[in-house]
Amino acid sequence: MTAQLTPELVATGPDATTRTTVIRPGMCGSGSLFVGQIGDWTWDTVSTVCGTNAYTARDGRGAPTYLAFHYFHVRGSESLHVRGLTFGDLLRVDSRVFGFGSESVLTLHRIRRGTGAPEHVDPAAFFAFDEPDCLYAQNFNRWVVRGASGGNEDLRSASPVDFRHEHLSALPPEHSPRRAHARLRALMTAEPPADERSRLVVDYPIDVSRDLNGVGLLYFAAYFSIVDWALVRLWRYRGGSDAGFLGRVVLDQRIAYLGNADAGAVLRVRLSREPGGDVPGADETVRAVLADRDTGRPIAVAEQQVKTGVVA
Amino acid sequence: MTAQLTPELVATGPDATTRTTVIRPGMCGSGSLFVGQIGDWTWDTVSTVCGTNAYTARDGRGAPTYLAFHYFHVRGSESLHVRGLTFGDLLRVDSRVFGFGSESVLTLHRIRRGTGAPEHVDPAAFFAFDEPDCLYAQNFNRWVVRGASGGNEDLRSASPVDFRHEHLSALPPEHSPRRAHARLRALMTAEPPADERSRLVVDYPIDVSRDLNGVGLLYFAAYFSIVDWALVRLWRYRGGSDAGFLGRVVLDQRIAYLGNADAGAVLRVRLSREPGGDVPGADETVRAVLADRDTGRPIAVAEQQVKTGVVA
Numbered sequence: 001m002t003a004q005l006t007p008e009l010v011a012t013g014p015d016a017t018t019r020t021t022v023i024r025p026g027m028c029g030s031g032s033l034f035v036g037q038i039g040d041w042t043w044d045t046v047s048t049v050c051g052t053n054a055y056t057a058r059d060g061r062g063a064p065t066y067l068a069f070h071y072f073h074v075r076g077s078e079s080l081h082v083r084g085l086t087f088g089d090l091l092r093v094d095s096r097v098f099g100f101g102s103e104s105v106l107t108l109h110r111i112r113r114g115t116g117a118p119e120h121v122d123p124a125a126f127f128a129f130d131e132p133d134c135l136y137a138q139n140f141n142r143w144v145v146r147g148a149s150g151g152n153e154d155l156r157s158a159s160p161v162d163f164r165h166e167h168l169s170a171l172p173p174e175h176s177p178r179r180a181h182a183r184l185r186a187l188m189t190a191e192p193p194a195d196e197r198s199r200l201v202v203d204y205p206i207d208v209s210r211d212l213n214g215v216g217l218l219y220f221a222a223y224f225s226i227v228d229w230a231l232v233r234l235w236r237y238r239g240g241s242d243a244g245f246l247g248r249v250v251l252d253q254r255i256a257y258l259g260n261a262d263a264g265a266v267l268r269v270r271l272s273r274e275p276g277g278d279v280p281g282a283d284e285t286v287r288a289v290l291a292d293r294d295t296g297r298p299i300a301v302a303e304q305q306v307k308t309g310v311v312a
Numbered sequence: 313m314t315a316q317l318t319p320e321l322v323a324t325g326p327d328a329t330t331r332t333t334v335i336r337p338g339m340c341g342s343g344s345l346f347v348g349q350i351g352d353w354t355w356d357t358v359s360t361v362c363g364t365n366a367y368t369a370r371d372g373r374g375a376p377t378y379l380a381f382h383y384f385h386v387r388g389s390e391s392l393h394v395r396g397l398t399f400g401d402l403l404r405v406d407s408r409v410f411g412f413g414s415e416s417v418l419t420l421h422r423i424r425r426g427t428g429a430p431e432h433v434d435p436a437a438f439f440a441f442d443e444p445d446c447l448y449a450q451n452f453n454r455w456v457v458r459g460a461s462g463g464n465e466d467l468r469s470a471s472p473v474d475f476r477h478e479h480l481s482a483l484p485p486e487h488s489p490r491r492a493h494a495r496l497r498a499l500m501t502a503e504p505p506a507d508e509r510s511r512l513v514v515d516y517p518i519d520v521s522r523d524l525n526g527v528g529l530l531y532f533a534a535y536f537s538i539v540d541w542a543l544v545r546l547w548r549y550r551g552g553s554d555a556g557f558l559g560r561v562v563l564d565q566r567i568a569y570l571g572n573a574d575a576g577a578v579l580r581v582r583l584s585r586e587p588g589g590d591v592p593g594a595d596e597t598v599r600a601v602l603a604d605r606d607t608g609r610p611i612a613v614a615e616q617q618v619k620t621g622v623v624a
Contacts, residue, residue, distance in 0.1 A: 022367055024355060026338075026348040026533070028526035033348070036338040043336060055334055055400030066399075086526040087378075088367030208554045209540035210522070214340035214398040216558075221338070228521035242520045242575045246528075263554045 009044055010118075015168050016096040017045045018118035023089040030246060032228075034082050035074065036221035042107040042139040043067055045095040050105065050164050057160035063145045065158040069220035070104070071140040071181040073254040077132045078281060078307065080113060081249050090114055096121035099168030102159040104142045106177055111135040127175045140177035152217050152260040153297065184256035184301045188289055193272050200234045203293055204267045211263075218260050227255070227288045227302040230269040234286065238273070244310070252279045252305040258298040268293040277305035284308050321356055322430075327480050328408045329357045330430035335401040342558060344540075346394050347386065348533035354419040354451040355379055357407040362417065362476050369472035375457045377470040381532035382416070383452040383493040385566040389444045390593060390619065392425060393561050402426055408433035411480030414471040416454045418489055423447040439487045452489035464529050464572040465609065496568035496613045500601055505584050512546045515605055516579045523575075530572050539567070539600045539614040542581040546598065550585070556622070564591045564617040570610040580605040589617035596620050 009019045019041070021027075027037045043054040046067060057065045074082055085091075091111055098106040108121050112134055129136055143163070147154035171177075192199045204226050206218065211226070213219035235245045261267065270289040277285040282305035290299040321331045331353070333339075339349045355366040358379060366379045386394055397403075403423055410418040420433050424446055441448055455475070459466030483489075504511045516538050518530065523538070525531035547557045573579065582601040589597040594617035602611040 023526065024352040024367065025525050025531065026345070026352045029531055030520055030524040031522040031531075033338070036345075040336040040338045053400065055336065088365065207541065208342055208557055209544050210343040210537050212342035212558070213337050214335065219337065219341055219343075225522050229519065232521050245520055246524070246575065263558065 009048065011048050012094075012118050015049050015098075016094070016121065017048050018095070019093050020115045021091050021093065023085050023087060023091065025087060028085040028087070030083060032221040032224035034085055035072070035224050036219075038074070038109060038137045039069060039072075039139065039220055041093060041095060041109055042141065045097055045107055046105055046141070049097050050168075052160045052162045052164070057143070057163070059145055059158045060161050063158070064215070065143045065145050065160045066215065066217070067105070067141045068144045068155065068257070069139060070142045070257050071138070071177045071184075071254070072220065072257070073138040073180065073252075075129045075136040075252045075279070076249075077134070077251065078249055079133050080111070080135045081251060082135070082253070083250060092116055092118065094118050094121050097168055098123075098171040099165045100140075102163060102165060103157045104140065105165065105168075106171055107139045107141070109137040109139075111137065123172055123175055138177065140181065152262045155260055180254070181256045184254060184303060185258060185298075187287055187301050187303070188298055192270070193274060197238055198273045200237050200271045202230050202233050202269050202271065204229060204269055206261055206263055206265050206267065208263045220257065223255055223257065223290075223300050223302070224253075226267065226269070226290070227300075227304075230271055230288055231286055231304070234271040234273060240310070244308075247309060249281075249307040249309075250304050251282050251307055252277070253302070255300055255302045257300050259292075259300075261292060261299055266293040267291065267299055279305040281307050283310070321360065323360050324406075324430050327361050327410070328406070328433065329360050330407070331405050332427045333403050333405065335397050335399060335403065337399060340397040340399070342395060344533040344536035346397060347384070347536050348531075350386070350421060350449045351381060351384075351451065351532055353405060353407060353421055354453065357409055357419055358417055358453070361409050362480075364472045364474045364476070369455070369475070371457055371470045372473050375470070376527070377455045377457050377472050378527065378529070379417070379453045380456045380467065380569070381451060382454045382569050383450070383489045383496075383566070384532065384569070385450040385492065385564075387441045387448040387564045387591070389446070389563065390561055391445050392423070392447045393563060394447070394565070395562060404428055404430065406430050406433050409480055410435075410483040411477045412452075414475060414477060415469045416452065417477065417480075418483060419451045419453070421449040421451075423449065435484055435487055450489065452493065464574045467572055492566070493568045496566060496615060497570060497610075499599055499613050499615070500610055504582070505586060509550055510585045512549050512583045514542050514545050514581050514583065516541060516581055518573055518575055518577050518579065520575045532569065535567055535569065535602075535612050535614070536565070538579065538581070538602070539616075542583055542600055543598055543616070546583040546585060552622070556620075559621060561593075561619040561621075562616050563594050563619055564589070565614065567612055567614045569612050571604075571612075573604060573611055578605040579603065579611055591617040593619050595622070
């Protein structure tokens with residue numbers, strides 16, 4: 001048992017790591033524990049290949065810098081998707097980091113079942129998303145530091161003093177996470193669907209008992225939970241059951257992070273739904289646009305492509 | 313970096329393990345991620361010393377058995393408590409397992425900062441709770457299997473075929489977790505405080521977007537989040553702010569698990585509060601009694617002793 005339970009994180013090159021892991025209760029389920037896990041793998045991998053400890057990094061003035069999530073994309077399949085994991089599943093995770101200058105970094109994770117040999121992560125193969133038994137995760141992160149106000153809405157770009165990025169490969173521009181982020185962000189101003197059963201607005205008060213991370217910021221994985229909290233309400237509004245919601249296969253999900261928020265803030269979530277999608281197998285695309293209810297400040301835009309199993 | 317980021321789980325005897333770990337975003341914060349982590353350590357330790365893989369264990373009929381949480385107790389201090397952990401903290405965790413027959417098992421974790429030498433976990437020293445820089449966690453677990461109905465309210469005792477427990481030490485009876493569990497359970501029928509500002513009843517609908525684990529049961533760590541979700545409402549009812557709630561130091565918290573529940577259930581949470589406590593430094597004791605709103609079926613009883621910093 002011991003060997004299997006001890007995850008091995010191994011550098012496989014100057015910009016790459018591999019690991020095997022066992023899925024535990026704290027890494028799966030109906031919530032956002034698995035996406036939180038992916039985020040930790042990003043911090044581990046960047047720490048391993050970029051010379052800085054992401055967990056304790058500081059900028060030139062000595063202020064703590066955080067490797068904040070800016071764009072998060074996970075593509076799965078019916079055989080391997082985020083909520084399809086259960087206790088004891090063995091996974092191999094091959095990861096590779098790409099350079100975007102001193103203030104940003106992109107990490108790709110290719111996740112497979114089993115403990116097979118590590119494989120090099122090639123961007124062309126990754127973005128083809130064509131291996132049905134792979135889960136593909138893309139994290140685009142920016143180093144941030146708290147601004148003078150100390151509030152969660154006041155985060156600024158930063159770079160840890162020991163962050164090494166010059167040795168990282170550039171990503172082919174057609175896969176730019178900045179472009180993907182901009183495409184999602186543009187949905188902030190999209191017209192809602194004409195069909196009133198395909199749209200809903202709900203308010204979510206940030207939950208001090210769940211949503212803040214270890215440095216008091218709104219936790220990146222909590223955005224996934226908040227989006228799902230809202231989407232289950234759209235699902236019920238359309239007549240769906242909780243069991244039906246849990247039975248959906250979320251084939252593709254992405255979030256563009258636009259802002260953070262303090263405890264006490266209320267997020268207004270504008271939801272919309274349309275049939276179909278461009279991911280094979282998806283029969284529905286749902287979107288959530290999150291903004292601070294009181295100030296209108298943008299917080300995030302999320303999109304999911306789903307196989308609901310419901311004949312529309 | 314690599315060496316530090318790879319947790320080492322090492323058997324230090326026939327009933328004991330030790331590990332070092334780095335606190336990541338997925339392991340800390342305002343929610344229940346750290347208690348979830350402790351639970352995973354219990355499953356790891358039992359898997360290492362008891363011959364069965366807790367993540368994939370099955371009973372004699374081939375049905376999956378789960379190492380369900382029956383009693384969970386964490387004792388901290390002002391210098392080391394559950395919500396006081398942040399990114400990059402290094403911890404050493406010494407763990408030891410005690411025998412309670414074929415259907416139950418007790419695991420003690422002594423958690424310290426740093427990466428010092430492992431130390432033997434002695435029950436007398438553990439239950440003295442007198443090292444101020446230690447976090448003490450006690451997990452009493454029972455093997456369960458789903459009953460014929462398949463519903464979450466229908467769980468039965470079980471034992472995995474390969475579960476070895478005869479080599480484990482017995483715990484001195486004065487520290488019996490059964491007794492501690494019974495003491496908490498007895499609060500189900502306690503009279504509410506006379507002062508109406510010291511009691512509150514709230515209803516919590518089980519959240520399909522957060523609360524279920526990877527096998528569809530109400531996740532043991534979600535009970536902690538649900539209790540906190542309710543306690544923040546009692547706190548606000550008494551005039552407290554969210555910032556004040558986050559500033560509390562929870563010195564001691566314990567939950568007796570009495571039942572599981574399905575998605576769609578609504579839990580009625582009866583809250584009460586009294587000044588003081590028997591843990592050094594505690595200025596308030598709060599309790600939460602959880603039952604199924606519709607059937608009255610008991611779900612859990614929780615108690616926290618807190619240093620609020622508020623002069624009562």
